[in-house]
Amino acid sequence: MLRTVKQIKAHEILSTSAQPTIETVVTLDDGTSASASVPYGTSAGRHEAFTLADEDPKRYRGKGMLKAAANVNEIIAPRMMGADVTDQREVDGRLVALDPTPQRRELGGNSILSVSLACARAAALTKGIPLYRHIRECYGLEDRDYVLPKPMVVVIEGGQHADDSTDFQEYLVGVTKDRGGRENVRAAIETYLHLKPILKKNHYNTNVGTEGAYAPAGIKSNEAPLAYIEQAIKAAGYKPGDDLGIALDPAASEFFENGAYNLACEGKKLSSDEMIGYYEDLLGKYCIFSIEDGLGEDDWDAWPVMNRKMGSRIMVMGDDLTVTSVERLQKAIDINAINSILIKPNQVGTLSETVEAMELARRNDLKTIVSHRGGGETTDTFIIDLAVAAGAHFVKVGPSRGERVVKYNRLMWIADELDL
Numbered sequence: 001m002l003r004t005v006k007q008i009k010a011h012e013i014l015s016t017s018a019q020p021t022i023e024t025v026v027t028l029d030d031g032t033s034a035s036a037s038v039p040y041g042t043s044a045g046r047h048e049a050f051t052l053a054d055e056d057p058k059r060y061r062g063k064g065m066l067k068a069a070a071n072v073n074e075i076i077a078p079r080m081m082g083a084d085v086t087d088q089r090e091v092d093g094r095l096v097a098l099d100p101t102p103q104r105r106e107l108g109g110n111s112i113l114s115v116s117l118a119c120a121r122a123a124a125l126t127k128g129i130p131l132y133r134h135i136r137e138c139y140g141l142e143d144r145d146y147v148l149p150k151p152m153v154v155v156i157e158g159g160q161h162a163d164d165s166t167d168f169q170e171y172l173v174g175v176t177k178d179r180g181g182r183e184n185v186r187a188a189i190e191t192y193l194h195l196k197p198i199l200k201k202n203h204y205n206t207n208v209g210t211e212g213a214y215a216p217a218g219i220k221s222n223e224a225p226l227a228y229i230e231q232a233i234k235a236a237g238y239k240p241g242d243d244l245g246i247a248l249d250p251a252a253s254e255f256f257e258n259g260a261y262n263l264a265c266e267g268k269k270l271s272s273d274e275m276i277g278y279y280e281d282l283l284g285k286y287c288i289f290s291i292e293d294g295l296g297e298d299d300w301d302a303w304p305v306m307n308r309k310m311g312s313r314i315m316v317m318g319d320d321l322t323v324t325s326v327e328r329l330q331k332a333i334d335i336n337a338i339n340s341i342l343i344k345p346n347q348v349g350t351l352s353e354t355v356e357a358m359e360l361a362r363r364n365d366l367k368t369i370v371s372h373r374g375g376g377e378t379t380d381t382f383i384i385d386l387a388v389a390a391g392a393h394f395v396k397v398g399p400s401r402g403e404r405v406v407k408y409n410r411l412m413w414i415a416d417e418l419d420l
Helices: 066-080 088-098 109-127 131-138 181-201 224-235 272-283 303-310 326-334 351-363 382-390 402-418
Strands: 005-014 020-028 033-038 150-157 170-175 244-249 260-263 268-270 288-292 315-318 340-343 367-371 394-397
Touching: 005 066, 005 109, 020 066, 020 109, 033 109, 066 088, 066 109, 088 109, 088 131, 088 351, 109 131, 109 351, 109 382, 131 351, 131 382, 150 181, 150 224, 170 181, 170 224, 170 288, 181 224, 181 244, 181 402, 224 244, 260 272, 268 272, 272 288, 272 303, 303 315, 315 326, 315 367, 326 351, 340 351, 351 367, 351 382, 367 382, 382 394, 382 402, 394 402
Parallel strands: 150 394, 244 288, 288 315, 315 340, 340 367, 367 394
Antiparallel strands: 005 020, 020 033, 150 170, 170 244, 260 268
16 A cells, blocks of 8 residues: 655644754645654763754754754655655655765754654554554564563653752663553552652652652762662562562763763762672662663773673663664674663664664564653654564653653553553
């Protein structure tokens, strides 16, 4: 069934950080219309696809998206007319050909991705099937059983996502015992809710940060939140390390300075080996099952050491290290740097490149975790359908705020639809 692009129109919208992002609407020859919006990260890896902003200080403090929208409307749209949206590889091939530069710096990764995702959603609509099923058909994944990804929920924010807080950027609760789609979500969210009175009892505020997690000020130790989270798991009626575990995203590139890891809130400066030892000490005390970006994005020599020492016990996960890039992921695989990878479509620029990275990880027995963005998110739920279609092990999303819960609501809807 051939369905071709008739019109593409992009416009500037607001993200959840009150800064603009881009949304694109694709209309097909049969009148079907679909849209997709693109998030961006407050803490972004240096090697990920470029988010094009206007840099006009008179509009949104330089963060406007008029240039990105204009690139879609004036450059991309004319060259996409007649493209068959049911062939996502053709769609994305055209988009990549329009900007083959590293990191999509000419047109902007945000401009390109908005078109890629909107075309995929329009194709699913015109075919009358769920988006996750369309993605599976596009990439030949239909022979696999559906496996619903488990929630990995940010519950405490620090680092670049909070003021006067920990060096580590995110503390998460992850479901380790599969109870089924809705029950998995319930277990993680109940733990988040039970964390609030524990933080209050310890005289911390429970204001919600940009990811919908608590962002308590004044925590003087990177370790303290771990104890509070284990208490919350127990208070919610679950067993730490069995039903649920703790995941860390230190975002170590943010505190890697002059060849050392600067843990400012603890007054420590550590070498790569010492940083690994620091994590090993935490593993001995708490039910940690995953560490994402535990080392800097270019600290390649140290990553294999960390994976060798911890990879049999936990997920050693690349994010800023790998930025959903096949090239960087392949390097990580070649040197045995990680055993799992975070996936963010806006790090690379098209749906096809995203699925290619996930499939490379799968072929090499790496776990995949599809993630929201910590900064400018939107209410778009595309990443959930992607995670289900490609068999991701987890989805990483915050626990509150509309742009986050809409993704969990989509996950639960799919769980009901697939009876998982």
